[in-house]
Amino acid sequence: MNQEHKEQDTIFGKIVRREIPADIVYSDDLVTAFRDVNPQAPTHVLVVPNDPIPSVREVSTSHEAALGRMFTVAAQIARKEGVADDGFRLIVNCGDDGGQEVYHLHMHVVGGRPLGRMLPG
Numbered sequence: 001m002n003q004e005h006k007e008q009d010t011i012f013g014k015i016v017r018r019e020i021p022a023d024i025v026y027s028d029d030l031v032t033a034f035r036d037v038n039p040q041a042p043t044h045v046l047v048v049p050n051d052p053i054p055s056v057r058e059v060s061t062s063h064e065a066a067l068g069r070m071f072t073v074a075a076q077i078a079r080k081e082g083v084a085d086d087g088f089r090l091i092v093n094c095g096d097d098g099g100q101e102v103y104h105l106h107m108h109v110v111g112g113r114p115l116g117r118m119l120p121g
């Protein structure tokens with residue numbers, strides 16, 4: 001890990017490097033997926049790029065391979081979890097107003113119950 005990545009380290013970086021435990025459901029050279037510790041639905045998996053990007057604000061063309069892989073892995077997880085047919089939601093929060101808590105970009109794969117309107121109110 002280079003110095004830049006060390007400065008961006010979060011709990012998700014530690015999960016990617018297997019330094020702390022997590023229920024990892026998938027990993028490859030570009031992304032890691034693990035169950036959210038505080039699930040909001042029967043299926044709630046987080047997909048993260050192995051190389052940390054703090055948020056969508058820092059995304060650049062150099063990240064496109066990992067970002068694309070996040071979608072294909074999310075679709076694969078949805079099928080494997082049995083939520084693909086009924087539908088599911090992919091969520092990427094960004095920044096304070098977006099409700100982002102962990103500054104290692106991540107995609108929530110949420111499903112297994114009707115999720116209602118996209119935004120409250």
Ligand code: AMP
Nearest residue numbers: 011022035036037038093099100101102
């Ligand atoms: P966000 O608000 O989009 O940044 O989402 C952060 C998510 O990370 C929340 O849903 C948390 O429940 C989840 N989370 C925080 N720590 C862990 C952890 N150690 N393992 C799995 N999920 C976590």
